[in-house]
Amino acid sequence: MLRVSDLHAKVEEQEILKGVDLEVGAGEVHAVMGPNGSGKSTLAQVLAGKEDYEITAGSLELDGEDLQEMAPEERAHAGLFLAFQYPVEIPGVGNSYFLKAAVNANRKARGESELDAMDFLKLLRERATLVDVDEALLRRPVNDGFSGGEKKRNEILQMAVLEPRLAVLDETDSGLDIDALKTVAAGVNALRAENRAFVVITHYQRLLNYIVPDHVHVLLDGRIVRSGGSELAHELEEKGYGGFDGARAEA
């Protein structure tokens, strides 16, 4: 489904991704772990099409299509979703208005009929219940004045409403209390399906107790230095990233 090969990306003349290889198949859950500043969010943003980052080498493919050729909205239409590490506050744009615009933009792009107000509301209510988002948040402007946890839940709500084929969750677990973490995980698990895949970026093993990954990757200084099964996450939890310096030197 997703194929990232030898991806190099830089921002303001500084190379941040230094040859990332990542392959995600349909139905799989991948976890990407790594210390602060290692390039996890950069990878996520590059996937979503943020223009600040310049791709200097390598390739990005979703279902065999070159993502670099696609505008951010086209990537979304193709089924890519990024839950932002720092969701953007948009005063003046109502949350449910925004969600409806997003749902219908995607439906239109895929040649489906747009949802009317009633049908959309039904969908929204159902998904809001699923991920435990308070209806009051739907009436407020997008993320405006939301608490950290509310912002993360709102990302998961968007994911639940948009039903992407590939969801990249960038530290959606940070700042969540244990109950919120469980609902977020429940939201992800409810969406798990044979034709869907997830890339879960996280610092903590904690989330991975609820969303059990098929593969775990360690991103260090712009490279994936090690990949393994879910046991790798436990190893990291115990030893930290220190032990991977050698691996980085080798790579």
Next chain:
Amino acid sequence: MTSAADTRTGPYLELFAGRGAGGPVGARRQQAIERFEAAGFPGSRDEEWRQTNLGPILRARPVAASGRALGDGGALPFLYPDCDSMVFVNGRYAPAASSPPEGVTAFSLADPAGAGSELLAEHLGASVDGRASCSADAGVHPFAALNTALFEDGVALGIPAGTALERPIQVLWLSAPSADAAAGDNGAPASMEVSFPRLLVVAAENSQASVIETFAAADPAAGGYFVCPAAEFVCGAGSVVRHTRLQADAAGAFHIGFQHARLDRAAAFDSSSLAFGGALVRNDTVALLDGEGADCTLDGLYVLDGSQFTGNHMRVEHRQPHTTSHQLYKGVLDGQARSVFNGRIYVHQAAQKTDAKQTNRNLLLSKAALANSNPQLEIFADDVRCTHGSTIGRLDEDALFYLRARGIGFEEAHGMLVHAFAREVTDKATFEPLRRDLEARLFASLNGGRSNGQGG
């Protein structure tokens, strides 16, 4: 006076000479034309005017706009449901297209029935000629003086004491210039039809009214014309006056307007100015808080594209204690559009406990657009709260990316963000048909102006 000044003021003096100074305000008209003649048009060194390029107006020969008949229903597209209306075409009353309010004094200034009205004698032109203003630099406003001298028609509204009007009154100023306005150098017109719409609103004690002025062209593709309106609001003690000024002139129009409000004790004046059309638009607003506890709210929105220019020059004078003023002006500029916001707040020594707030925010959608914002606070009382803030910024790229990452296309995402910026002003319109009209105009101007936006 130099000969250059003569060639510019001369044609306007001729218009006056051809008309004379009759009627109940004849003496004021005479005085106004004399003041205009003495002051002349502002020069490029005049601080209040140097950023407003009057060239195209002053180079064109003014031709009095003739009262043109509107075809059946010609005004209908501009009129809101559920409100009373008075329609003017080229500055002249069109009774057939109007449905004036009942229970209040409402008449066309050209209607002889109103000619003797005490209302006019007492109020019309009383403020515009500078008499009611004691600010040292108030001076003469040349275009307001011209309006007083030259208006042919207009509206006088008198709201009796204790009366609250249920429906808004819409005053439609429709321009319908004749098609044969000759083009001169640089595409600027060699002659222009000019009209001088005049509005007087006198709200007696504890009365309540809402007036919507709409400036529009019968044909949106009309060429250059010049509209030079003046409005006066006399807000009696405890009155509540709402005013909306929707400027939706044709793209080639020139619009230089003046409005003046005087607020008595505990009066509230709430005025919204929304500017969408015109090549060059200038609005001067003076609010005198002349009674204890008076409160005025002045909001504005300008949405500009191409080479449009809009200048808003505000002067709010706090003259009595416990008076409040809130100004919020927002601008959206695309293309090579330019705007000027000059906000002067003047707090007199007697006006202790003044609470004045002024905000001007500008959103630039293109590299070539330019917004100027100049707050000027002159405070002579010591126990006051005055704040001002101005920002000139661009669209939030992170927000744009966020929306696009959810599948919303560039154009739509862009429109959503601009709308989010502007709605702080448009949402204040509580009269639903007006609010919907503002939304529609906002979206129309955004879509019209997207061709030169940032690529996606």
